[in-house]
Structure formats: structure tokens, C-alpha cells
Amino acid sequence: MTIFNFIYWQSLKGFKSQHFNKLFFLMQQISWPLLNCLTYYLFYSPLFEGNELPASFDSGFFKIMSYIIPGILVLSIFNEYINTGAAMGVQRDYGILEPIYISPVNRTLWLISNAAGVLPSFLASYAGFLISAHIVFRVQPPNILIFIALSILIFVLSLPWGSLVCAIFLTGRNMRLVYALFETPSEFLSGIRFPVAALPGALSFAALAYPLSHCVKLLRTAYLPVIDLIIIGRELATLSLLAVIYLLASSLILRYAEYRGKVEGTLTFT
Numbered sequence: 271m272t273i274f275n276f277i278y279w280q281s282l283k284g285f286k287s288q289h290f291n292k293l294f295f296l297m298q299q300i301s302w303p304l305l306n307c308l309t310y311y312l313f314y315s316p317l318f319e320g321n322e323l324p325a326s327f328d329s330g331f332f333k334i335m336s337y338i339i340p341g342i343l344v345l346s347i348f349n350e351y352i353n354t355g356a357a358m359g360v361q362r363d364y365g366i367l368e369p370i371y372i373s374p375v376n377r378t379l380w381l382i383s384n385a386a387g388v389l390p391s392f393l394a395s396y397a398g399f400l401i402s403a404h405i406v407f408r409v410q411p412p413n414i415l416i417f418i419a420l421s422i423l424i425f426v427l428s429l430p431w432g433s434l435v436c437a438i439f440l441t442g443r444n445m446r447l448v449y450a451l452f453e454t455p456s457e458f459l460s461g462i463r464f465p466v467a468a469l470p471g472a473l474s475f476a477a478l479a480y481p482l483s484h485c486v487k488l489l490r491t492a493y494l495p496v497i498d499l500i501i502i503g504r505e506l507a508t509l510s511l512l513a514v515i516y517l518l519a520s521s522l523i524l525r526y527a528e529y530r531g532k533v534e535g536t537l538t539f540t
Contacts, residue, residue: 385432
């Protein structure tokens with residue numbers, strides 16, 4: 271079975287398992303981005319004279335929203351990885367995943383395919399944020415083709431991070447602690463609201479190892495009037511390197527946990 275087969279079936283499973291029904295899922299993925307955009311509008315609009323929505327890139331309000339919106343879009347993907355990992359941790363506790371552990375399936379490929387199961391949520395929330403940003407702020411990427419290409423690359427290069435998240439949730443014992451470690455620093459280390467360079471030294475270094483910050487910077491170039499190919503090339507190279515590191519880390523974590531589970535006689539890693 272190829273990686274594309276894995277991703278297809280995991281995406282289909284992810285879409286079928288979304289909450290109560292498909293209509294509710296789609297409404298949620300549209301209403302939630304709209305509420306987020308309205309919140310940002312109410313927060314930032316008082317900083318400018320008048321509350322009219324500007325239509326030109328020269329306006330300060332437009333620049334701020336063009337800076338923030340790409341980060342919110344990327345953050346939606348990484349939050350889905352956390353939710354997917356947490357769900358896999360619950361399945362592990364109920365013993366549902368034990369047949370996977372004793373099967374000959376490629377562990378790394380299995381983790382990646384589970385991370386890729388966020389694809390339906392990713393597409394729906396992406397569309398919801400794009401529509402909401404256009405309605406509320408009149409903000410849209412100047413070059414839609416560049417935006418689509420960068421979005422696809424971000425999704426593909428962030429899958430190793432998603433697999434690492436899944437591996438840690440599967441092997442961790444304190445789910446609340448693991449969830450907090452992944453969810454809490456998301457906005458703080460991602461550079462969504464302020465540049466990563468503004469962080470203190472140690473935190474700035476940590477942000478460089480966090481793929482979300484590079485994905486945000488990469489997608490942000492699609493909202494600039496002039497595309498900066500140097501930034502795109504640099505961030506893609508960094509994300510590719512991090513992808514290799516996180517793939518190796520996720521594979522080693524799961525294999526070590528399986529080894530310990532067999533030694534201790536339990537494949538739930540508890």
C-alpha cells in the first residue's frame with residue numbers, strides 16, 4: 271500500500287468521523303473562522319481612526335491583517351495535528367490500536383497517514399478563513415496561484431511534525447501535560463502576532479526549531495505585493511531539514527515505545 275493509499279483512507283476516515291454529521295462539520299469550519307476574524311476586527315479596529323474597512327494595501331489596518339491572517343491559517347493545521355494525536359492517544363488507551371502494533375505495517379508511514387487525516391479539516395477551515403478574511407477585512411492573497419502552491423507545500427512539509435505529535439501522544443502517559451506542551455506555545459512561538467526575532471534569545475532559538483514559525487513566514491510571502499523568492503527558498507530548505515529530523519524522531523519514539531511495551535507485556539504503553 272502506497273503513501274497515497276494511506277492518506278486517502280485516513281482522510282476519508284477523518285471526514286466520516288467528524289462530530290455529528292457532515293453538515294455540522296462544514297458549518298463549524300465556516301462559523302469558527304468567521305468568529306475569529308470578527309474578534310480580530312474588534313480588537314484592532316479601534317487602533318485606527320474610524321472603523322471603515324480599508325481597501326488598499328497602504329493602510330495600516332490592512333497591513334496588520336495581512337500579517338496576522340496567514341498565521342491563523344497555518345495555525346489551524348497545527349491545531350488539527352494536536353487533536354489527531356490526542357484522539358490516537360484515547361484509542362490506544364482502549365486497545366483499539368494493538369492490532370496495528372503487531373502488524374507488519376510501516377510505522378513511519380502509518381504515523382504520516384494518520385497526520386494526513388487532518389486534510390478534510392484543513393481544507394474546510396482554510397476555505398472558511400479565506401472567505402471570512404475577505405468578508406471582514408477585505409484581505410486576500412494578491413497571487414492566488416502562489417498562495418495555493420505554498421499552502422500545498424506547507425501541508426506536505428508539516429506532516430512529519432504531525433507524525434511526531436501522534437507518536438508522542440501514543441507513547442505519553444500524561445495526556446493533559448502532552449496536550450499543554452503542544453497547544454500552549456503555538457501562538458507564542460509561531461510569530462503570528464509579532465516577529466519571532468522579538469522573542470528573548472532562548473525562546474527565539476526554540477521558535478526556529480518549531481516548524482509552525484517557518485510555515486507562517488512562508489505563507490506570509492503570498493500576501494505581499496512582491497513575492498520574495500529568497501525567503502521562500504530559505505524557509506522551504508529549513509522546513510525540509512526539520513521534516514527529516516521529525517520523521518526520524520517520530521519513528522525512533524514509536525519503535526522504542528513498542529520495544530518497552532513488549533518487554534513489559536503491554537502494548538498500550540501504560
